[in-house]
Amino acid sequence: KNEVEQSPQNLTAQEGEFITINCSYSVGISALHWLQQHPGGGIVSLFMLSSGKKKHGRLIATINIQEKHSSLHITASHPRDSAVYICAVEETSGSRLTFGEGTQLTVNP
C-alpha cells in the first residue's frame, strides 16, 4: 500500500462543475503539498499546508491532520484546469517528499 493515496485516478468534468480530489496518507507528516502538472509536463506547486485551509483564486485546499486526509477543490472549473494534480507529503521523520500517483483531471467545455 502506498503511503500516499489519491482518488480518483481519473476525473472528467463539464466546465463550471465543482471538483474535489482527495488525498489520504498513512504516516505522520509535517506538511502536505498539492502540485499541478501541465499537459506539457511542467510541475508547479499550488499549495503547501500543515493545518486548516488555504485558498488561491478558484482553488481551495484543506487538510485534516487527525484523519490524515486532504482535499483539493476547484470551483467553477474551466478547461484550462485540465492537468494532473499531485499530492505529496513530508514525513515528520525527514525532509523528503513522498508523492501520490496523481489525478488526471479533464474539464470539457
Next chain:
Amino acid sequence: DAGITQSPRYKITETGRQVTLMCHQTWSHSYMFWYRQDLGHGLRLIYYSAAADITDKGEVPDGYVVSRSKTENFPLTLESATRSQTSVYFCASSEWGGGVNEQYFGPGTRLTVT
C-alpha cells in the same frame, strides 16, 4: 534566465552508455532533488542534496550517481544506462528542507534508453 533549468530536454541513448543530465538553478537554493516519473508510480526521489558537497540517497538510487561541487548545479549521471531507466527526470530545488518550503521543478528531461 532566472529559475531552474534542465538539459537536455530529450535524450535517446543506448544500453550501456553513460549519460549525464544537467540541472542548474539561479536562486542559490540549498536543497536540490532528482526525481523520476514513470507510469503507475508517483514521482520517486533518486538523490537529493542539502548543500554543496552533501548528497544523500533517495528511494531509487541504484544505477545513478550525483555530485554537487557548486550550489547551483546538480548533475545526475547514469553510469551504464539500462532500459529500466527510460523515464522522465525532474530536478527540483528548495530554499531549505523540502517539506517546509515550496519545491520548484525544472521542465524535465525525457530519457529513452534503447
